[in-house]
Amino acid sequence: xxxxxxxxxxxxxxxxxxxxxxxxxxxxxxxxxxxxxxxxxxxxxxxxxxxxxxxxxxxxxxxxxxxxxxxxxxxxxxxxxxxxxxxxxxxxxxxxxxxxxxxxxxxxxxxxxxxxxxxxxxxxxxxxxxxxxxxxxxxxxxxxxxxxxxxxxxxxxxxxxxxxxxxxxxxxxxxxxxxxxxxxxxxxxxxxxxxxxxxxxxxxxxxxxxxxxxxxxxxxxxxxxxxxxxxxxxxxxxxxxxxxxxxxxxxxxxxxxxxxxxxxxxxxxxxxxxxxxxxxxxxxxxxxxxxxxxxxxxxxxxxxxxxxxxxx
Amino acid sequence: xxxxxxxxxxxxxxxxxxxxxxxxxxxxxxxxxxxxxxxxxxxxxxxxxxxxxxxxxxxxxxxxxxxxxxxxxxxxxxxxxxxxxxxxxxxxxxxxxxxxxxxxxxxxxxxxxxxxxxxxxxxxxxxxxxxxxxxxxxxxxxxxxxxxxxxxxxxxxxxxxxxxxxxxxxxxxxxxxxxxxxxxxxxxxxxxxxxxxxxxxxxxxxxxxxxxxxxxxxxxxxxxxxxxxxxxxxxxxxxxxxxxxxxxxxxxxxxxxxxxxxxxxxxxxxxxxxxxxxxxxxxxxxxxxxxxxxxxxxxxxxxxxxxxxxxxxxxxxxxxxxxxxxxxxxxxxxxxxxxxxxxxxxxxxxxxxxxxxxxxxxxxxxxxxxxxxxxxxxxxxxxxxxxxxxxxxxxxxxxxxxxxxxxxxxxxxxxxxxxxxxxxxxxxxxxxxxxxxxxxxxxxxxxxxxxxxxxxxxxxxxxxxxxxxxxxxxxxxxxxxxxxxxxxxxxxxxxxxxxxxxxxxxxxxxxxxxxxxxx
Numbered sequence: 001x002x003x004x005x006x007x008x009x010x011x012x013x014x015x016x017x018x019x020x021x022x023x024x025x026x027x028x029x030x031x032x033x034x035x036x037x038x039x040x041x042x043x044x045x046x047x048x049x050x051x052x053x054x055x056x057x058x059x060x061x062x063x064x065x066x067x068x069x070x071x072x073x074x075x076x077x078x079x080x081x082x083x084x085x086x087x088x089x090x091x092x093x094x095x096x097x098x099x100x101x102x103x104x105x106x107x108x109x110x111x112x113x114x115x116x117x118x119x120x121x122x123x124x125x126x127x128x129x130x131x132x133x134x135x136x137x138x139x140x141x142x143x144x145x146x147x148x149x150x151x152x153x154x155x156x157x158x159x160x161x162x163x164x165x166x167x168x169x170x171x172x173x174x175x176x177x178x179x180x181x182x183x184x185x186x187x188x189x190x191x192x193x194x195x196x197x198x199x200x201x202x203x204x205x206x207x208x209x210x211x212x213x214x215x216x217x218x219x220x221x222x223x224x225x226x227x228x229x230x231x232x233x234x235x236x237x238x239x240x241x242x243x244x245x246x247x248x249x250x251x252x253x254x255x256x257x258x259x260x261x262x263x264x265x266x267x268x269x270x271x272x273x274x275x276x277x278x279x280x281x282x283x284x285x286x287x288x289x290x291x292x293x294x295x296x297x298x299x300x301x302x303x304x305x306x307x308x309x310x311x312x
Numbered sequence: 313x314x315x316x317x318x319x320x321x322x323x324x325x326x327x328x329x330x331x332x333x334x335x336x337x338x339x340x341x342x343x344x345x346x347x348x349x350x351x352x353x354x355x356x357x358x359x360x361x362x363x364x365x366x367x368x369x370x371x372x373x374x375x376x377x378x379x380x381x382x383x384x385x386x387x388x389x390x391x392x393x394x395x396x397x398x399x400x401x402x403x404x405x406x407x408x409x410x411x412x413x414x415x416x417x418x419x420x421x422x423x424x425x426x427x428x429x430x431x432x433x434x435x436x437x438x439x440x441x442x443x444x445x446x447x448x449x450x451x452x453x454x455x456x457x458x459x460x461x462x463x464x465x466x467x468x469x470x471x472x473x474x475x476x477x478x479x480x481x482x483x484x485x486x487x488x489x490x491x492x493x494x495x496x497x498x499x500x501x502x503x504x505x506x507x508x509x510x511x512x513x514x515x516x517x518x519x520x521x522x523x524x525x526x527x528x529x530x531x532x533x534x535x536x537x538x539x540x541x542x543x544x545x546x547x548x549x550x551x552x553x554x555x556x557x558x559x560x561x562x563x564x565x566x567x568x569x570x571x572x573x574x575x576x577x578x579x580x581x582x583x584x585x586x587x588x589x590x591x592x593x594x595x596x597x598x599x600x601x602x603x604x605x606x607x608x609x610x611x612x613x614x615x616x617x618x619x620x621x622x623x624x625x626x627x628x629x630x631x632x633x634x635x636x637x638x639x640x641x642x643x644x645x646x647x648x649x650x651x652x653x654x655x656x657x658x659x660x661x662x663x664x665x666x667x668x669x670x671x672x673x674x675x676x677x678x679x680x681x682x683x684x685x686x687x688x689x690x691x692x693x694x695x696x697x698x699x700x701x702x703x704x705x706x707x708x709x710x711x712x713x714x715x716x717x718x719x720x721x722x723x724x725x726x727x728x729x730x731x732x733x734x735x736x737x738x739x740x741x742x743x744x745x746x747x748x749x750x751x752x753x754x755x756x757x758x759x760x761x762x763x764x765x766x767x768x769x770x771x772x773x774x775x776x777x778x779x780x781x782x783x784x785x786x787x788x789x790x791x792x793x794x795x796x797x798x799x800x801x802x803x804x805x806x807x808x809x810x811x812x813x814x815x816x817x818x819x820x821x822x823x824x825x826x827x828x829x830x831x
Contacts, residue, residue, distance in 0.1 A: 045829050084706060112469075120759060120793075122677050122706055124337070148475035150463070188767035188775060189754020206755075211795035213751040240824070242763050247816070255826040273831035278824055285773045287752070302831050309829055 040067075042305035043261040043270060049312035051236045052100035054258040058232075059104065061308050062260055068229040069177055071109030076175035077101055077141070078228070080183050080198050081117035081132050083245050084125040090237035090252040091245050093183045095131035097234050097258075101179060102141035113141040114171050117201045120245075123147040144171060152204040159295060160220035162212045167204035172226060180228035180264070184235040184257070184271050186243035186279065189214055191286045193244045194268040195231040196222045219291035222264055231267045233259040240279045253278050265289060265298025266305055273302075313580060314567040317379055325386040332446035332674050333454045335476050344715040347671055349381060350439035351514050353717035356665050370521040374528060374565040377518055378508055384438035385508055385564065387445070388500035392547055395501045403544040404504050406552050409559055414509075414516045421513045429691045434668045438512050439717075441492045443669030444694070448489035451674065452478050477679065477702065485670070485683035485694055504547030509562040519561035526584045529563060532556035535575030542569035542578060643742045644799045649806035650687040650697035651735045651786060654705065655713035655721040658809040659688070665720035668694035672712035672721065678703035680788065681712060698734070700788035700804070705734075707761040707787060733813040735786025735804040737764055739779045743801035746776045756802045759789030762813065765802065777802065782814040 040063040046054040059065050069075055079093035087095055098115065105113045115136045119126040123145055127133040136143045145151065152167035172178050182198035189210070190197050199221045200206050209217040235257035242251045257274055261267035268289050275281050283289060283300065293300050324346065331343040347353060354362035366377050378385045396402050417436070424432040434440055455476045462473035480486055499506045508515040531542065531551060543553040546569055550562035570578045649659065653672060656662035673681050673696050682699040684692065698705060710729050713721045724732065745753045756777050757765045764783035767775035777790075779802075786804050794800040 045831075047826075047829065084708060122703070122709075124677065125706060125709075142471070144471045145474045148477065150475050151466070187754070188757035189752050191752070191773075207793065207795035210753045210755040210793075211745055211749075213749065214754070215752055242766070244758050245761060247761070247763055253824045253826065255824075257826065257829075270829070270831050274826070274829055277826055277828065277830040287773065307831075 040306075041308040042263060043259065043266050043302070044308045044310070045260075045270060045274075046258045046310045046312065048256050049258075051094045051097035051234065051258065053312065054236070054256075055097055055100050055104075055232065055260075057310055057312065058258055058260045061310070062230070065104040065108045068179075069105050069108040069110050073105075073108075073110050073176040074112055074114070074174065075105045075110040076114045076116070076171045076178040077105070077181055078172070078178060078198065078202055079115065079117060079132060079181040079234075080185075080193070080201065081126045081130050082120045082201065084121035084129050085245065086129055087131050088237070088249060088252070089246050090183060090185065090239040091243075092126070092130040092132065093181050094234045094236050095135035097232070097236065098132055098181060099135040099139040101181060101232065102136055102139035105179075106140050113139075114175070115141055115143045116146045116169060116171050118146040118169065118203065118206070119201075146171075146201070149204055155224065157220060157223050159223040161216050161291075161295075163208070163217045163220035166208075166221065166224075168224065169202050169204075172202050175226075177229045178226070180231045182231070182233055183237075183239070184233055184255075184275060185239035185246075186241055186251075186275070186281075188243060190218060190288065192268070192272055192275065192281060194233055194271045195228075195264045196268055196288055196292060199224070215287035216291055218288040219295055219297070222292055222297050223295055228264070229262065231259075231261055231264050233257075233267055233271045235259065235271060235274060238275060238278065240275075263298040263305070265292045265300060266302060268292075269300045269302060270307075314571045317565075317567055321380045321386045321389065324380060325383055325390075328383050328442075329446060329450065332443065332671065333451050335451075335455065335458075335674070336474075337677070341675075341711065341715055344671070344717065347439070347443075347669065347715070347717035350717060351377065351518070352433065352437040352439060352667055353669070356667065357717065357719040366518070367521060370518045370525060372526050374522045374525040374560065374563060375515070375518050376565055378505075378515060378564040379566050382438050382442075382508075382514070383446075384442040384496065384512075385505070387442060388496060388505060388507065389547070389566070391497050391500040392504055404546055404549050406543050406546070406549050409550075409562060410510045414511075414519075417511060418513045418516050428664065430664065430667070431691050431693050433513070434666075434694060435488070435492075436511065436513055437667050437669075438508075438514055440667040440669040441496070443671055444485065444489040445493045445496075447670040447674055448486045449493050452480075479702065481673070481679075481682040481699070481702075482685055482694075484685040488694060504549065505562075505564055506549075508564060509548055509550070516561075522563065522565075523560045525560065526582060527580060528560055528583045529558060529565065529567070529569065530579050530581045530583060531558055531569075531577065533575070533577035533579060536573075536577035537575065539574075541572050541574070545569060545572045641742060641748055642796070642799050643740050645738070645740060645803060647803065647805055649735075649808050650684060651788070651804060651806035652697060652810075653681060653712045653716075653721045654729055654732050654734050654810070655710070655716075655724040656810070657722060659806075660808075662720050663688055663692045663695065665718050666692075666695045667718055667720075668696070669717065670694075670696065671715055671717065672696055675711050675715055677709060677711060678706050680705050697806075698786075698788060698804075700792040704759065704788040704792040705786075707785070730785070731813045731815055733785055733807060733811040735784070735788070735806045736781045737779050737784045737786070737790060737802060738805050739765070739777055739802050740799070741776075741801070743796050743799060744777060745796060745801070746770060746774055748796075750774065753795070755793040755795060756790035759793045761785070761787060761789065763816075764813075765790050783816060785813050 044058045044061045046058045079098045081092050083091040085091035102113045133143050155168045182195050185193040187193040196218050237252050238255045239246045240253050259267050259270050328346040421433050455478045462475050465473045540553040543551045548562045550559040652662045679702040680698050681696045683694050684697045713724045754767045757767045762783045764780050765777050768778040770776035788804045791803040794802050
């Protein structure tokens with residue numbers, strides 16, 4: 001009996017190893033990288049509603065989710081689930097928002113919707129206590145782990161300055177499209193944690209960022225060929241101080257905002273300016289935004305964009 | 313009887329083994345009662361109910377504990393079972409009880425324990441030996457299996473199983489567990505329950521009670537023709553078929569003899585007063601033993617005190633020698649005190665109560681509890697301390713305190729945990745990338761749940777870590793994530809006595825209203 005089981009396991013492993021060699025699919029997937037979606041608005045900002053309602057309004061103005069997610073697509077959603085904190089403490093993306101995005105993707109015909117993060121605190125506790133695991137499962141999505149190096153594959157970042165290679169989570173690399181869903185937070189090291197900073201959670205070795213000029217590495221990481229089709233910034237609650245983890249609810253401001261754009265630099269610029277109203281944060285001090293603009297990843301000139309502002 | 317014994321043993325053994333191996337937290341923590349009902353942990357935890365239960369159980373029915381509750385005992389029976397597969401005609405020869413050796417071991421263990429050298433007990437306590445075998449030998453095998461299944465599953469987009477991190481946390485712990493495992497397997501393969509009957513201090517003490525147990529196996533019933541089959545099949549080597557005597561101090565009530573006897577000449581009976589013919593000769597023997605015992609204990613005491621003086625408590629002397637070696641710009645540091653688990657109150661108390669069963673090491677979700685080598689000195693070898701190599705202590709987690717069978721880690725609430733200071737943060741500015749590279753970092757502050765490490769303005773737009781020790785809980789998040797090598801710029805020094813962290817007064821949550829987009 002045991003012997004049989006052992007043989008079976010060996011055989012299955014063999015099969016798996018062989019299949020892993022055939023990585024041709026990866027190349028195919030990469031060549032269908034996000035092409036700039038034209039038409040409609042460049043950036044939509046919504047205020048005053050619940051997270052799901054704001055997202056529905058915003059995505060409608062952006063041309064509908066069907067513009068970004070095609071039927072049969074494998075979609076990956078990357079929220080910030082970095083900390084073992086409840087939603088009220090604004091350390092993680094709002095679960096209601098994540099749930100709404102999962103539902104919309106499925107409605108648009110997505111084959112499957114995967115959610116993950118490379119968490120800082122223990123991943124099981126983060127997934128559970130952030131409310132995101134339950135929300136994703138209830139919405140019909142799938143949440144997968146990101147705590148082990150074996151889930152990451154090395155990718156070259158030829159346009160980067162410092163971060164020339166990085167190990168990226170396979171859920172990003174193997175997806176047809178992926179959506180970046182950060183939460184707006186103050187950050188002790190990076191000054192702000194928004195869309196670009198959220199990309200640290202798709203990378204295996206985050207210590208490298210910290211020891212090789214954090215600001216440059218954050219900008220570098222966004223040069224990844226496979227860009228998110230959408231960046232949705234959750235500013236329903238923002239963390240004004242003691243970020244990115246926060247201590248108490250005194251660090252949280254219920255700001256009821258949401259920003260959405262295909263331009264990662266523009267959306268971070270808009271979110272920083274929004275944050276600046278609560279706590280002083282000049283755009284220049286968030287160095288990675290300027291560095292990303294220099295790498296031609298987007299623009300900080302919001303007045304040159306077609307911006308839609310909605311108050312609910 | 314035998315079948316019932318085997319059924320109970322296998323259920324309990326599987327349960328405790330699975331609990332040790334279960335990294336995915338599938339089994340509820342209530343399973344830790346299986347560890348609590350072990351004799352040595354119960355004695356150390358002063359768990360009167362359990363101790364009384366085990367003693368009474370033994371007094372009534374003999375060494376049922378050794379047969380069905382002790383995981384190490386059952387492990388030996390499993391080996392024995394395998395041995396029988398290979399040698400169908402396996403015989404266990406009868407031999408005399410090694411009384412002096414048995415009691416000498418008990419004396420040494422007790423004496424060493426009184427003098428604070430717990431390593432002797434920790435190395436021999438059957439439950440802790442099993443715990444270390446499960447942790448260091450079984451678990452890596454189990455995890456490898458899990459990871460193979462996970463690799464296959466994950467490839468097919470199934471994440472029911474996930475990858476687990478396998479690493480050797482402590483070579484010494486692995487070596488000692490491997491040696492214990494090898495010895496146990498060898499002894500049980502060749503000699504059945506030799507460990508239990510000659511070395512194990514729990515076996516000796518329970519054996520002493522079992523001599524007077526109410527229910528006993530009686531040999532020499534009507535049909536007995538002294539064929540010697542029972543003697544041959546007795547894994548405890550305690551039956552003398554010629555004289556028709558059973559040494560009840562060694563009998564683990566496995567009922568194998570009853571099962572094997574073709575004449576039904578053995579029976580489990582209510583025999584409250586007789587302790588066999590042996591008791592008469594035994595009585596004389598014990599008188600002699602008494603003096604011997606005294607001699608042994610006296611000499612052991614002497615030996616132990618000398619040992620204690622030689623080893624001493626490591627750490628005390630080295631308190632003043634903070635070694636700081638300068639290598640280029642990276643400043644070296646040496647930790648003085650190991651960090652004991654939250655709930656252990658102080659190092660001394662912890663060292664005195666922990667039997668190094670490593671249950672907490674298995675159950676720590678952050679893998680921050682790891683067995684030590686000499687951090688506590690030789691006397692505390694194998695006892696766990698916090699190591700921030702693979703993780704840091706979760707701010708809200710109290711698992712180790714809930715499951716510790718010896719109460720070396722006392723149960724604490726989540727609220728208590730949030731203000732319990734097990735160590736204090738130390739910052740070496742010269743090593744920090746903000747200073748050496750002139751770039752932002754803040755990884756330490758990012759991971760600090762209490763903002764004992766916060767980022768304060770430095771040069772230009774740079775922020776630098778600033779520490780407030782009163783706020784620190786010693787979780788080690790900062791040390792874990794600090795990217796500087798070989799020596800980090802921030803680390804946690806253990807508190808020999810745990811303290812209270814200060815709680816910052818919660819600033820009034822001013823209702824900040826945001827009315828505009830700001831762009």
